[in-house]
Amino acid sequence: MLRSLDIRDMLLIDRLELEFGAGLNVLTGETGAGKSILLDCLGFVLGWRGRADLVRQGAEQGEVTAVFDLPTGHAARIVLAEAGIEVEDDQVILRRINGGDGRKTGYINDRRVSGEVLRRLSERLVELHGQHDDRGLLNARGHRALLDSYAGLDLSGIRRAWAARRDAAQALDDACAAQLAAREEEDFLRHAVQELEDLAPEPGEEADLDTRRRNMQAAERIRDDVMRALGLLGADGAEAAMVESSRWLEGAADQADGRLDAPLAALSRAMVELGEAYQGVEDALSGMDFDPYALEVIEERLFAMRALARKHSVLADDLAGLSDQLRLRLDRLDAGDQQITDLQARADAADQDYRRLAAELAAARRKAAIALDKAVSAELAPLRMERAVFKTEITEMDAGPDGHDNVAFTVATNPGAPSGALDKIASGGELSRFLLALKVCLAKGNDALVLIFDEIDRGVGGATADAVGRRLGRLAEDAQVLVVTHSPQVAAQGACHFRVSKSVSSGMTTSTVSALSQDERVEEIARMLSGDRITQAASDAAISLLQG
Template sequence: MLTGLSIRDVVLIEALDLEFGAGLDVLTGETGAGKSILLDALGLALGARGDSGLVRHGAGQAVVTATFDPPSPDLAAMLDENGVEVEPGEPLLIRRVVKSDGGSRGFVNSQPASAGLLRELAPYLVEIHGQHDDRGLLNPRGHRALLDAFGRVRPEETARAWERLRAAEGKLAAARAEIEAAARDREWLEHAVDELTRLAPEPGEEEALADKRRGMQRAEKIAGELETVADCLEGSNGGISCLRQAARVLERVGEDHPALAEALAAVDRAIIECAAAEDKLREARVALAYDPRELEADEARLFDLRGMARKHRVQPDDLAALAEELSGRLQRLEAGEEGIGKLEAQVAAARAEYDKAADALSERRRAAAARLDDAVAGELPPLKLDAARFRTNVAPASPDNWSGAGKDRVEFEIATNPGAPFAPLAKIASGGELSRFLLALKVSLAEQGGAATMIFDEIDRGVGGAVASAIGERLARLAERTQLLVVTHSPQVAARGDRHFLIAKASDGTVTRTSVRVLPENERREEIARMLSGATVTDEARAQAGRLLEAA
């Protein structure tokens, strides 16, 4: 709900601070007093084009601040998605600044906001109904949702069926695309699978082969050195043989001197160590022994693996997975028609399910449309639209426009004269008729809610007497559920207001200003009397004004 509107330097308004409450707020004033300026100022705060012509002459900038009740959960979520922080329970402040050079800035709770974001906020906050409004009830894009809300038609089952259909169609399309791509490359695919099958790569094989090859190449390099060591240790002239010969000589003479016995013990130890070295050398030669043919085979295998990896632009360790993937593609291609058939059957089943749910939804909409048509028809005669007809056109949408909300295109249409064809609201109704049609429709839809604040701009234009009374009575009924701001020329409508704002224009000879103030009860009767009688207020007009206020 709109709780306050602060205006600075907008056209003829120098400074203005207004407070609004629940119920029906009426705005009156003489023609040309500037009633439209208030709506222009509010529109500016809600993202309308920031025209420099709105800046009061001589001022550097115009500023409008609109204050609303704390945002609803849906609105708070939308603000959060756009990076605007809102404290729970705190009012929503929207401010728009327009400079005299045409530049503008927007703010939501002191945080910068684009004009586009302000326009996104507007439908959550205010509905403006009038002949120049191209949103709300005049926009066919919202008619289906309004009808569903009126008829309590819930499309959830259809939405679930639509999601299942879309998922099935997606799988079918992906399978067809894969088969088509595979079919184009079938010859290459068969050749690649054959090559990889014959190669039979294994994960980690390339690294294992490389390590083994490095070991054999190293063994090839040190084979000569090992032979030299063996020659030094083994054989009749080797080190061990000489040590054993020396030991035998020392055994014969060892008793002749203690040092010879010690020498013999040392030689025995050397023999033992040399024998151990001989064993280790033999073990190493066995371990490092290689078959040149095996080295050649491993090198050829390694070459084949790396060459295949380069060919397919993968790592050698990924060849096994690639072989499995390409084999799967080939198998799916060969069994493709059977798989496609199954997916086509799934799509057909999902489409039948969606058709059933959407058709049932259409039936419920047509039933709701008939009830809405009856409700609106009952509102038209008191509004002097008894020759007009209203209908909710529920028609099939093109398949391209089917969705989780069903297959229907919904549009509100009217025929203003007997025998005249039905057409969209905005195209055939005059300004006054259109406003009254919108009022009838809004009253019929009242229980379904909408924005917390609704504005009707001169809805009573061109009517008076009983029709104006009927309009006032319906506005009062609407105001029981939501806040209404009504710009009116009708005393019958003004008398229904919970608060009465008077808009006046005054000039001191050099500067013209527009002012707005809330009228106390005695001044309110005087204003309604002026609306009844014109420039000269008569006692009879005052008496009539009193009766209107009492009747309200």
Template sequence: MLTRLAIRDIVLIEALELDFAPGLGVLTGETGAGKSILLDALGLVLGDRADSALVRAGSERGSATASFEFAALPDAVREALAEAEIDIEPGEPLILRRALRADGGSKAFVNDQPVGIALLRQLAPALVELHGQHDDRGLVNPRGHRALLDRFAGVDAASLRAAWEAWQAARRAADAARAAAAEAEADQDLLLAHLAELAALAPEAGEEHELALRRADMQKGERLAGDLEVLRHLWDGSDSPLAQMRGAARRLDRIAAEHPLLTDALAALDRAVIEAGEAEDKLAAAALALEHDPAELDRIETRLFDLRALARKHDVAADALPDTMLALRARLDAIEGGSAQIAALEAAEQAARALYAGLADEAHAQRVAGAARLDAAVAAELGPLKLDAARFATRVDALGEDRWGPHGSSAVEFLIATNPGADFAPLGKIASGGELSRFILALKVALAEQEGAAVMIFDEIDRGVGGAVASAIGERLARLAGTNGDGGGQLLAVTHSPQVAARGTTHYLIAKSSEGTVTRTSVSLLDEAGRKEEIARMLSGAEVTPEARAQADRLLEGV
């Protein structure tokens, strides 16, 4: 619900704050008093184009602020704010503000956070629905007709959309499987060749590192062969230093008991013999490890070259070649088993399509039946609104499968014919703006929409009519204000009709005054006496007569 509109330095308004309530609010005043300024200011906060001419003469900037309150944020509003990362606590008002400079620049704010104008435009349809002489949005736009008919006819649009999305997901999965299979089949010969090449080499994880170490050892052995041979000769034979040390140890062992120093000498010699023996063993092991075998070295180098060449070919590390073999086998297995997988995915796709098509057919039938009921309901409203000769029709066309979508297989558009024998045409094509407004009112009443914008505004819907027609318009506006939303609906009507004004639950008087060269527009909320006087003025003209006041009393009592 729109709860407040604050305006600063917009056209003829210097400063204005208006509080609004649920129900039907009417705005009246002399022609030219400035009723359109309120709508222009509201349009600013809803993302309309910023025109520097809106800034009051002599001011550098103007602004408009609109406050809305909800028991629960509409889904469209909540989603848009979440996308813009704007948090609103439960019960907190939604405040839109637009600041406009005289040079044409403007800034937008949502709850004091700077935002782009696009966000205001995104929020607008859920906040305000404006119908006037030149309405090109709301019910006039055929893009929204299907959703309106769906709510009227009870179509489960959410289930239909879910079935569509499930079908599209199944179709994408089947398409991807078919494409992968086709690509794999095209590469099958190459895959077989790669796999055969890898299988022939039979790479093992860690093999490259081990081979590199063995090659390095052999290369060292080739370089150290001379030194190792000399050392081997030093330790070999009966006259080698180690043999002599062992002989000395045996001789010393026989005499060591003769003196303590000999015993110590024997112990030291034994240790030397042990150490020398360990050195001999390590030299032998080193010679074996560093053994240079030209044939084995050549085999290792060839193996390393083959491993690394294949690794470069497949753009992987040599240690990853076993995994590459597994991946190639898996791709070949997928080709062999792909037909069964594709068949299963295609079956799932067909099942999803059948489910969606069934729901779409059901929705189409509901729309056709709902269209007939809606046409009858609108027709019943046209006579009292002085549209006796007009006809209304809801066209529901079945679409070809290439045009199916998340909303089903139907196209919906509201059509009218304003004169007997005339062809039906789109709702927005009729010539008379007054007729358009009354058609919209009839359609809104027939729909009794429960999920419309937070506030509906009708701008001079009663232009050019009076008497019983104006009374019928007022009665329907009041009825619509009571059904819009969950019992706390809100509708604002700019009107010149006393019959419509008398139906209002709140009444605002728009007046223009001049002081020298300065002209200002003001708006005031009327009490009961003020309402009576304003309605009397609307009935009588410039001079309010007793008869006009009496008629105003009768109008107010009649509602």
């Protein structure tokens, strides 16, 4: 509920502090006293777009502060959470400043916010109803939600079904598009997969082949030199010479008095080393033996791998992984028809489920519409509109997450007359009563919003005004209601009564608002009944109205 409103230097108000109560709060005063200024100021702090010249003449800036009680679970907390604003003591404080240069600065709980955040929050805090109401009941785009709320319908099931239907349709579309694209490259895929499978490359194979190829090429270049060296070391070369030399030295050793012993020992050791060298060279030469055809095979495979890698713009070591990827795409292509069949079945099932729930929801809405029409008609009779016809029209529209029903509240002011939108058919006074009757039916048990009625009783009087007042009183049993009124019958129903007055001092016009005591209420209602000259009869009538 709206707890308080603090206004400084706005329009005709220099300083005003108001404390509102629960139930029905009424604001009365003479025409031109400034009752609409309060609504302009409240709309300003709520971020509503309105008149630009709000700062009081002579002031540097104007400021409005509104305090709302915000119990746990209130829908406004969602908006605050999205804006990163914390709520303390179950209260939210809105403050907005209008500079003399026209700049507007808004705050929520002392945190600066944009006008858009204020407007989004206001949608969860306040509803304004009047002859120019375009935010509430006259906005046809909100009629379906109002009917659903009246019927207590839970839309979570159909919203899940809509999401499942949408997701299934998207998956089917994606699969069909992928299948079409795959068909366009089917020949390429089959050729590429066959080419890769024929070659069957393995990770690391390129480096191994390259090493083997280099070794074979090197062996081919040096093998002749190694063979010549082996020949010079063997029985026809160094070995023969050393054996011959040893034989001659051994024959002469007996007559050399031991001088040849050391050379013979060294020669013996050299022959051992020579044998090892010969064996090593022979082994190396044996390792250089290769089949020239094997080199050709290795080169062909190495070149084939590198060519394929260039063709697919990958590394040779990645060819094996590429083969797996292309095979998977080909397998998907081969299995695509079955996948599309399965996805089509899933999409059909999701569509049927959605249609079933939408049909059930449509039936529930039609049933609720009949009940709402009956309830509104019952409210219209005491408002002297018993000949008027209210009807909730339900037509089919494009499917969406909330079903495929378009809901519009229509009226016909006389039997047999054409029906139409509320604001197109009803006159000013009739429209006010239609809105009141409809709101009484829709707002039961809804204490989340502050309901504001701006002269909704205009154009009615007598018993009709009394009926309007009593219905506003009933409405205030479940929600806080603020009413700007000229009707004494309506004013008498208020739990809190405020009088708006205007005065001129030193050439400056100022509006003030005062909370009235019981005696002051009698005087104010008597004034509303008789005018400037308050008679005893008017006072007695005022007391009678207040006593109900």
